[in-house]
Amino acid sequence: MDDLFYRLPQQRQVSTDYPGPNSLELTRRREAAVTAAVTPGLPGWVVDADGGVLVDADGNSFIDFASGIAVTSVGASNRKxxxxxxxxxxxxxxxxxxxxxxxxxxxxxxxxxxxxxxxxxxxxxxxxxxxxxxxxxxxxxxxxxxxxxxxxxxxxxxxxxxxxxxxxxxxxxxxxxxxxxxxxxxxxxxxxxxxxxxxxxxxxxxxxxxxxxxxxxxxxxxxxxxxxxxxxxxxxxxxxxxxxxxxxxxxxxxxxxxxxxxxxxxxxxxxxxxxxxxxxxxxxxxxxxxxxxxxxxxxxxxxxxxxxxxxxxxxxxxxxxxxxxxxxxxxxxxxxxHDLPGRARQIETIIREILDPLAEQGTVAEVRGRGGMVALEIVDAAGRPDPTLTAAVAASCKAAGVLILTCGMDGNVIRLLPPLVISEDLLREGLRILADAITTESEENQ
Missing domain, CATH: 3.40.640.10 (Type I PLP-dependent aspartate aminotransferase-like (Major domain))
Incomplete structure (x- = not known):
């Protein structure tokens, strides 16, 4: 998958004290000024974004597997x-x-x-x-x-x-x-x-x-x-x-x-x-x-x-x-x-290469979807929806610097919506972190 033009370094970097002091202060201001009915999922406050990364107010750089919920397909600051x-x-x-x-x-x-x-x-x-x-x-x-x-x-x-x-x-x-x-x-x-x-x-x-x-x-x-x-x-x-x-x-x-x-x-x-x-x-x-x-x-x-x-x-x-x-x-x-339909198909190939094997472990009931719109349905040992494990995986990924979203009527689906301009190296890194989180959290929840 060819790299494209990126204004920001396409790398993950999360400090040990995440969320940092600037994001914590912004959270304090939000809690005082914004209705509690609007509550962000990521503790870090974004100040810059490009390609497949989001940079927060404390300099942390996250791999973006959300794209603002499928919005920034061409990147969050595409130069054109x-x-x-x-x-x-x-x-x-x-x-x-x-x-x-x-x-x-x-x-x-x-x-x-x-x-x-x-x-x-x-x-x-x-x-x-x-x-x-x-x-x-x-x-x-x-x-x-x-x-x-x-x-x-x-x-x-x-x-x-x-x-x-x-x-x-x-x-x-x-x-x-x-x-x-x-x-x-x-x-x-x-x-x-x-x-x-x-x-x-x-x-x-x-x-x-x-x-x-x-x-x-x-x-x-x-x-x-x-x-x-x-x-x-x-x-x-x-x-x-x-x-x-x-x-x-x-x-x-x-x-x-x-x-x-x-x-x-x-x-x-x-x-x-x-x-x-x-x-x-x-x-x-x-x-x-x-x-x-x-x-x-x-x-x-x-x-x-x-x-x-x-x-x-x-x-x-x-x-x-x-x-x-x-x-x-x-x-x-x-x-x-940039033939983004073709790039979406390349993204799916990489996602399935890394995540399809998880379906053999029992925790992932199915990897489904097409292109850059792929999901994993998470279940327990009896095959029932497991929203607790799903939330734990999402939290583990965020702590490691990968933003993912969950969905589904039962809250047991991890959805992947990376920008279609994401670099292959960043995509693979984020997917490996997700795969490791699923394996680790599954073992801890057994």
Whole structure:
């Protein structure tokens, strides 16, 4: 895997007194000024980042296996993105596209229409966050079909707004205490090969039967699904599941919405996770990796569906901000220039080389995912989810200077989301630390 340009040394370095005094002081200030409902996972406070490293206020350098939750795929300070942001901001930081338009919004829309799955005529709306993109996809679907119901899946995560909370499966910390939630949202079984043992066609038949019995196609505006589930556990459905659902939606005039907010933009070894089985969604939602860390999201889809809402029915003050649009155009160019889908596949090969052997030890039930979106499901000796061991492994990695994230309904999944520009040496070092942590913590928990 070729090294790229890096502004900072790509090395791990953690002092013995981590977290250091500067980070501790910043934590004190956070506790006094910021709601306790927002609590960071890393004790070190980041002051610089580049390539595959995060540097904290005390000079510690961490290997980044989180990418700001799949956001900084091209790096957290990619020089082309930085240049584009600076140039855009020097001209104007905002006008509101709905009031006084600018070319970069259209350029991003044109690019997304070009690279998203399918060769049909497409249109795009730009927004701010992933949750906002999902909500707008539902608004568009309802306007197009004249129906209200929305189908989502077990283990789904779609956001933290009222509607997307209703669509999200996990209660704590996302939904508890925040009701009542939006109605007309129905949940059906997801394909989860490790746990249900079903082939894709079988799992799809089960889900479709639930849709037809509990909702009815005549009431259904859209089916919304993550092609690879994110927060729910990096669950990759069995082959055939997504194509069968998409075909059923087409047959029943239901809008098929692919939520590619976490899995899109080269993350899984192709531009979009849907590409793996040739699935062409009616609408696709994008965010996270789209703009190199700047807040931007999008809904892209069939032109006739996108044009269904009334004039003025979509938009928002900051949607498609010009600085974020400039960042997006630079990020996509970097993805193309450095073949980040191919680099994601190289990352997966290295991850599996080091971590697949762990599945033979019993603690790791499965290594799953694609590209730079790979997870390990951690279980106890009886094969049950083991969130305690998972948390211990994550803590051990952080103490050693490797930032990893956990996920899953049971809190027993370690997810890996390294920047797609990470160097091979740094990737291998971080993976070896993770593998050693799993082995050591497993032995101590026996």
């Amino acid at each position: 993105v930085v240049e584009a942001v600076a140039d855009a901001a020097a001209h104007f930081t905002h006008t509101c596209f709905m009031v006084s338009p600018y070319e970069s919004y259209v350029a991003v829309a044109e690019k997304l229409n070009e690279i998203t799955p399918g060769h049909h005529r497409k249109k795009t709306v730009l927004l701010n966050s992933g949750a906002e993109a999902v909500e707008n996809a539902i608004k568009i679907s309802r306007a197009y079909t004249g129906r209200n119901a929305v189908v989502v899946f077990d283990n789904a995560y779609h956001g933290r707004t009222n509607l997307t909370m209703a669509m999200t499966a996990k209660n704590k910390p996302y939904k508890t205490g925040f009701g009542p939630l939006a109605g007309e949202v129905y949940r059906v079984p997801m394909s989860y090969p490790l746990r249900d043992g079903l082939a894709g066609a079988e799992a799809a038949e089960r889900a479709i039967r639930a849709i037809e019995l509990q909702v009815g196609a005549e009431n259904l505006a859209c089916v919304v699904i993550e092609p690879i589930q994110g927060e729910g556990g990096f669950i990759e459905p069995a082959k055939g599941f997504l194509p069968a659902l998409s075909a059923w939606c087409t047959e029943n005039d239901v809008v098929f919405v692919a939520d590619e907010i976490q899995s899109g933009m080269c993350r899984t070894g192709s531009w979009f996770a849907c590409d793996d089985e040739g699935v062409v969604p009616d609408l696709i939602t994008l965010a996270k990796g789209i703009a190199g860390g700047m807040p931007l999201s999008a809904v892209t889809g069939r032109a006739e569906i996108m044009d269904a809402p009334v004039t003025g029915g979509l938009g928002g003050t900051y949607g498609g901000n010009p600085v974020a649009c400039a960042a997006a155009l630079a990020s996509i160019t970097e993805m193309e220039t």
